[in-house]
Amino acid sequence: MALTLETLRADIADALGEDPADIPVDENLLDYGLDSVRIMALLERWRRDHGIDASFADLAEAPAVEAWAPLLGVG
């Protein structure tokens, strides 16, 4: 059950209380309200549902969809 770009954006949108269509690929998600608690929650969700193996620091260092996709194995 690999993570898809669509799911990725949908999950992020859910955590931020936004519409998936409003989640940009190339912008800093911190400006959209992403914070450490939300990153942690997303990471746990993806570990559980998709067996992702990334660290908090990996995601928190570059908080943008385009930076996360390769880390999360999103094609």
Add this chain to the structure above:
Amino acid sequence: MTTAPTEAAPASPEDGPGAGLPLTAAQSGMWYAQALDPLSPAQNTAECLEIAGPLDPEVFAAALRHVTAETDALRVRVSDTPDGPRQHLLTEVAPPLSVHDLRGAADPDADAEAWMRADLAEPCDLAAGPPFRHALFRTGDERWLWYQRIHHLVMDGYGYSLLVRRTAEVYSALARGEEPGPRAFGSLAALVAQDEEYRASEAYAADADHWRTAFADRPEAPRLAGRGALPSRTFLRTTAHLSPEATERLRELATTLRATWPDVLIAAQALYTSRACDRADVVLGLPMMGRLGSVALRVPGMVMNVLPLRLSVTPGATFAQLVRQVVLGIREARRHQRYRYEDIRRDLGLLGEARGLVGPLVNVMPFDYGAEFAGAPARARNLSAGPVDDLTVNIYDRADGRGLRIDHDGNPALYDGAALARHQERFLTLLERLATTDPQQPLAGHTIATPDEHALVIDEFNDTTHEVPPTTLIGPIESRAARTPDATALVFGTTALTYRQLNARANRLARHLQERGAGPGKLVAVSVPRSVELVVALLAVLKSGAAYLPLDPDYPAQRLTYMLRDAAPVCALTDHAGRLPSDAGTPLIALDTLDVSGYLPVNPARALTPSHPAYVIYTSGSTGRPKGVVVSHRAIDNRLRWMQHAYPLDGRDRVLQKTPSSFDVSVWEFFWPLREGAALVVAEPGVHKDPVRLARLITERSVTTCHFVPSMLQVFLASPRAAGCGALRQVFASGEALPRETATLFARTLPGAALHNLYGPTEAAVDVSYHACAADGDGPVPIGRPVWNTRLYVLDAARQPCPPGVPGELFLAGRQLADGYLNRPELTAERFVDDPFGAPGDRMYRTGDLARWTAEGEVEYLGRTDHQVKLRGQRIELGEIEAALTARTGVDGACALVREDGAGEQRLIGYVTGTADPAAVRAELTSALPEHMVPAAVVVLDAFPLTPNGKLDRAALPAPVFGGSGAARRPANAREATVTRLFAEVLGVADAGPDDAFFDLGGTSLLAVRLVTRIREECGTELTIGSLFEAPTPAALAARLATAAPAAGDALDVVLPLRTVGDRPPLFAFHPAGGLSWCYAGLSARLGPDQPLYGIQARGLLDDGPLPPDLETQAAGYVRQLREVRPHGPYRLLGWSVGGILAHTVAVLLQEAGEEVELLALLDAFPAEQWRERPAPEEGDALTAVLRMAGFDRTDERDREDVLTTLRKAGSPLAGLSDHTLSRIVDIVPHHARMMRAHRHRRFEGDVLFFTAAAPRPEDWLTREAWRPHVSGRIVNHDLDCTHPQLMRETQLDAIAAVLAPRLTGPAG
């Protein structure tokens, strides 16, 4: 128990370039905080990890060495250089670790805890040793405690998590016999580079703009303690857990609201803070890890920042809306999170005012470390999260199944343990409630009081039910007249009436009034100056059954006409024709021409019930029209019955009637004594404003009971005759806040009389609360407890009860409430509202007064919620004055306020825009408003100053110019500009001017050292600290630099001028044993710009001249010096320690020379004979004394050189003294000790003001009572909670100045 510390190896040489790295902005903040108080351990942070399982201490030590080698931040030394503080990175640092096996101890955890607390209390020298240390405690075979303490300058909370995880990882690898994985940490240099890059970027400027704009109006920080304070060296902590169920529900609530649980907790704290501080605009501080999207994620170090989160909390909004505000607010703040909190404060100019921007900090730590040591799980517990300015709420989500752990950390200068625990209990109760309440309900449904507190403030404190008979105001007077007909009822001048005579006269007039239409439910106006006739008239109106309407004969005609038309009385009684305007249509009855001899002198019949009105009194109205308050017989009868119960009068008492009848205090003055058989002593018109005539009247007529408005009481007590009022046994104060100083002065002046503070608005039958002032009370004087059948409520913005200590608006309920405002149903409905805590149909009155409960069930008055003011006891609605101003031709807009620009002098000022002539406007007002409502000055403005959100900025209204005042100017030359800039830099004030005095701008001796150093660096000129005392402004200092005058000796001269300007008699402060008077510098700013202050210092500090042979000779020399500054008295003298003995001796010499000494203040000084039999100190003790002068206790300093080292290390100004001077001081100290022991005191004529350092001391035989033989008057003592050396510290100086200030008022005599 064994201890096996590993040897901390000496640090290896520095690597890299010798200059080291600069500090990041985040670190700089910490560095300066530490430099301000080098011996403070407040910046120590620490954690304790409980490791459950086997642990190998050798492997653990190896793991620590490994991680230390990987962590740059742990291997720094920080030193101060001319270019500012730098951090030097060492290649190798052996981690200090001690291992303690406590398995044999009775309570291993307690022993470990004690050890950790002791270590945490040790200050950390960043220049000398590693900024961290470890300890490992074995408390069981398979249970270990790992203690880790790190200075906050190098590590923050997130950094700890990196360190702990890495240590666990390395330990586990080593325990398996494997090489740990490669280092995962980034470098400290990367942090520094990132910081420098940011500070040079456009984002930096944009962030600065953002914060400057967001807080342009500089909101007041919400303080749960009601005030702020400097950070202390320690903090208090209370710990609690939110139940797992509530924690879970809060998580669910967060999900429902599309938020995280930290957002919900922050919103809850905002709600709590809003209610606890009684304000809608709340700024919380949020510690942020500050690492998202940055390399800092992998660097253990100090990065965290505190961001202000501004929220608007109103009762009508829902919790869901508040949480949304938090989410959006944090999102916005995060975009500008790299900008430092210290910089935001600096930009807003708050640093110079020592003002904070945020209230409580909410520090949420949402992650557990999840660290395991070779399979042994570890549970972390924070011990110290760094300095606490005010209050920090630390919230930890630990995966231990116990729910959220909540630590409330408080600054001990603001909270005691009980107060902190109460805030915590309420916060947890609120969280539990929020977790179970629909978040879409308005916040008004929530209270911050716990159920116990609710019951306490609503029921227990208001348990005042008392059966009273259904009588009226007048009934008991008539029965009294029947019982004691021949007793004296009334005395006025040379006239005296018995009860029978008074009753008869009133009855005849009452019958006449009944014929003119007076009766129950009707009104009769009375406008008669104080006289027998006034009392007869008031009684007659009441006897007729009507209510009386007092009209002050001095009011302007315009206002009298308005009141007559508004109230429509059936008739008006005056002393003579022409007293009242005839254009109101009211039938007027002039008493001087009225013959009532034909009427029967017996009590008239009337169908009067307790529900009928007894009187109507007009008060100022905010919309420009005065309003009549209708008070029933039931209400005032309850009030007088309670008063008789609380302060019984009998036939021997004489009560003074001096309050004008238009003020409701006069109601009890008139009628209470006549109900009880006492005599009423009526003061002649005008006497109530003249303290001397009043005192004479009170003395001559043996008055036992009277009333004063506090400001008049102060004036009265200051008059020399006041102490002669020997018959006075009880005095009631009301009408405005009673200052403690007045109560204290009262107890001193009239020790045989009791002072009672009463409170109440006209709307609740004179007074509703009472407090007996204790002679030795301190702090604000409470307005006290509710009277019979009366309830006091302190309610927050949501009309929920405030717990004790929390400010809110005062509401009144019960039998004494007025019926309402005459002919003003809407206004009545607005101020008299349903009582939600009473029976159905009960009302409560909204006072507009701010108040709070004490824990003992008394209420303290705090101020007003609106623009009503009290000026010398008289209630004024500023709105009414503004309406009167606006009504003048040529006035476009108006506003009025009471200013306190001078020393305690309150003035009512009017401001107008338009073309009007201010003097003419003021003159016109005198015909429209009573005298007390006419502004002292009217100021014309081009436009009103506005706040950023467009409201009138009252604080920015200019002070009226009553005399000349120097305008601010620009520096006159380059040197002045440089010095001004350095002032601003060192003091952290944005707008220092060339004429601002250093100590007025918040300068301390520590900052003085810094300033002198900076001037030396920038201007290349040697200056001493003393130059700053002599030339305290940039202009004066620059002039001194220009002439290159040798400055070295100035601060060591006999006369040290600490403030030379000001028109009061100067205060002379005599040096303690060491001979220097620098310690008094802090008094100068505290006593204000009008009080000159001179230090008197020992001779011989500069040269090797002989020291005086005895104290008498020394004092005689000082008298000559004093007279050069001030040739003749009155003199004001003060001295600490030996300085007190000198001050006393100088005072005696001055008196013997025929001079007046008006103040002699002794600060923990004890006379010669107390010391005589004790051995005098030698050099060793002299060194102790030198250290004490600098505020230190001696520890291990062996000789002069050690002492100097300590002083230099601590940045003490004394360290700047030459070796010669210090050597002289070491000689002078024992010399003083010897002279003092040989001294013989003579007697000082007058009182002595004494300050005792009341903390326990080794010399427990010292007592101020030993002064008795040497002082003719009283010794008025003030205890201060400190030791003798601590007496010159900031907080004690505050207290000393507060006592001195009222005694130093008044210009040169």
